[in-house]
Amino acid sequence: MAIPGQKELTYLEEFMEGIWKQNPVFVMVLGMCPTLAVSVSAVNSLSMGLATAFVLVCSTLLVSLIRKLVPKEVRIATYIVIIATFVTVVDYLIQAISLALYEALGAFIQLIVVNCIILGRAEAHASKNPPFRTVVNALGMGIGFSIGLFALGSVREILGAGKLFGIPLFGPDFQPWVVMVLPPGGFFVLGAWLLLFNWLSSRKGGLERVEPVEGHVHG
Amino acid sequence: MDDISVGQIFVSAVLANNFVLAMFLGLCPFLGVSGKLNTAAPMGAATTFVMLVASLCAFGLNWLVVHFQLEFLRLISYIVVIASAVQLVEMVLKKYSPALFRSLGIYLPLITTNCAVLGVALFQTAREYSFIQALTFAAGAGTGFTLALVLMAGLRERLNLAKVPNVVQGTALSLMLAGTLSLAFMGFAGLGAGE
Numbered sequence: 001m002a003i004p005g006q007k008e009l010t011y012l013e014e015f016m017e018g019i020w021k022q023n024p025v026f027v028m029v030l031g032m033c034p035t036l037a038v039s040v041s042a043v044n045s046l047s048m049g050l051a052t053a054f055v056l057v058c059s060t061l062l063v064s065l066i067r068k069l070v071p072k073e074v075r076i077a078t079y080i081v082i083i084a085t086f087v088t089v090v091d092y093l094i095q096a097i098s099l100a101l102y103e104a105l106g107a108f109i110q111l112i113v114v115n116c117i118i119l120g121r122a123e124a125h126a127s128k129n130p131p132f133r134t135v136v137n138a139l140g141m142g143i144g145f146s147i148g149l150f151a152l153g154s155v156r157e158i159l160g161a162g163k164l165f166g167i168p169l170f171g172p173d174f175q176p177w178v179v180m181v182l183p184p185g186g187f188f189v190l191g192a193w194l195l196l197f198n199w200l201s202s203r204k205g206g207l208e209r210v211e212p213v214e215g216h217v218h219g
Numbered sequence: 220m221d222d223i224s225v226g227q228i229f230v231s232a233v234l235a236n237n238f239v240l241a242m243f244l245g246l247c248p249f250l251g252v253s254g255k256l257n258t259a260a261p262m263g264a265a266t267t268f269v270m271l272v273a274s275l276c277a278f279g280l281n282w283l284v285v286h287f288q289l290e291f292l293r294l295i296s297y298i299v300v301i302a303s304a305v306q307l308v309e310m311v312l313k314k315y316s317p318a319l320f321r322s323l324g325i326y327l328p329l330i331t332t333n334c335a336v337l338g339v340a341l342f343q344t345a346r347e348y349s350f351i352q353a354l355t356f357a358a359g360a361g362t363g364f365t366l367a368l369v370l371m372a373g374l375r376e377r378l379n380l381a382k383v384p385n386v387v388q389g390t391a392l393s394l395m396l397a398g399t400l401s402l403a404f405m406g407f408a409g410l411g412a413g414e
Contacts, residue, residue: 029390032243032247033243033244033245033246033247033334035243036243037242037243037244077299077302080298080299080302081295081298084294084295084298087294088291088294088295091294092291106345107338107341110294110341111244111337111338113294113298114298114332114333114334114337115334116247116332119332179402182405183240183241183242183243183401183405184398184399184401184402184405185398186243186398187394187395187397187398187401188394188395188398190394191390191391191392191394191395191398192391194390194391194394195386195387195391198386198387198391199386202385202386
């Protein structure tokens with residue numbers, strides 16, 4: 001169902017929406033709360049991104065499938081329960097695949113439940129669109145989110161530990177910027193990325209800057 | 220976890236492991252509601268209250284879930300109970316204190332999706348706190364959240380008068396400010412009971 005007065009997007013455009021034009025991390029600034037904390041290394045942030053993408057795709061698919069059955073009054077509660085179910089699945093999955101990773105991410109995997117991208121997508125997109133379109137859009141969003149997190153995590157790992165994926169980059173004389181792997185580094189690196197994007201968009205005028213209204217209210 | 224004193228838990232949650240500035244929880248209200256001092260303080264108070272309620276519920280629920288060996292339902296039951304608790308708080312407030320209800324407005328229902336609240340419930344479970352410890356932890360987390368919110372609001376009110384380049388305006392500037400604040404809070408790192 002297309003929104004009146006708006007051209008229906010092709011599937012490719014729908015997919016690219018999340019990767020570039022409405023990138024959840026850099027443009028919408030959504031869902032940072034549980035994710036900034038684990039973005040201290042490239043591996044951590046990539047796995048967190050993939051876990052979130054998995055939950056995003058599965059839950060929006062289900063929401064889209066049952067969108068005509070759910071009464072309007074209880075829809076948010078229904079979405080939350082669906083999301084919580086898939087997060088539990090991911091939680092056990094990561095525990096089964098890699099215990100070390102599970103311990104590194106800790107309670108933050110379960111906090112994907114309150115990640116506002118997922119609820120935001122379920123409410124804004126999945127509840128109004130057929131399943132296939134929803135999955136394409138969710139895939140784009142998930143990949144865009146993973147790229148954003150990876151950009152954050154790799155910068156923090158390169159500067160904070162002098163490594164990428166655990167491989168030393170600069171030789172033994174490199175003095176790591178410890179602050180980058182500490183909490184302030186997370187704020188600084190995300191701030192710097194946003195600055196870069198702002199600067200690029202103000203120079204080219206190509207990237208539409210959407211004011212992150214949603215991000216300001218959801219957890 | 221019996222060896223950690225109550226005072227230590229409280230100080231650690233307020234300063235050393237501040238929920239917003241050290242653990243990145245509840246960032247969205249932190250960036251969204253911290254524009255003015257007079258909305259920041261009530262928001263902090265409301266969140267603290269919901270945290271206490273959530274902590275109380277989570278403690279009971281966790282006992283139930285473990286007793287019936289239904290650990291896989293923990294997360295789902297937490298989120299449902301927190302959502303209902305917020306709803307309940309909203310209804311009670313509306314009935315007995317309409318003035319307070321109006322001043323909190325839209326922020327009250329949105330506390331459900333605040334990751335700091337779910338964070339309190341999850342962390343107290345993961346660290347196996349006793350009943351008193353859990354309540355202290357929730358109170359400390361709430362106080363820490365309020366403190367961060369009020370500090371940030373003060374800074375941002377001052378910042379409104381400052382001249383900054385256009386590119387830096389908005390979220391980027393807030394994040395840089397939060398980073399600096401977080402840097403300042405790093406000074407408390409030695410105080411806490413640690414992770």
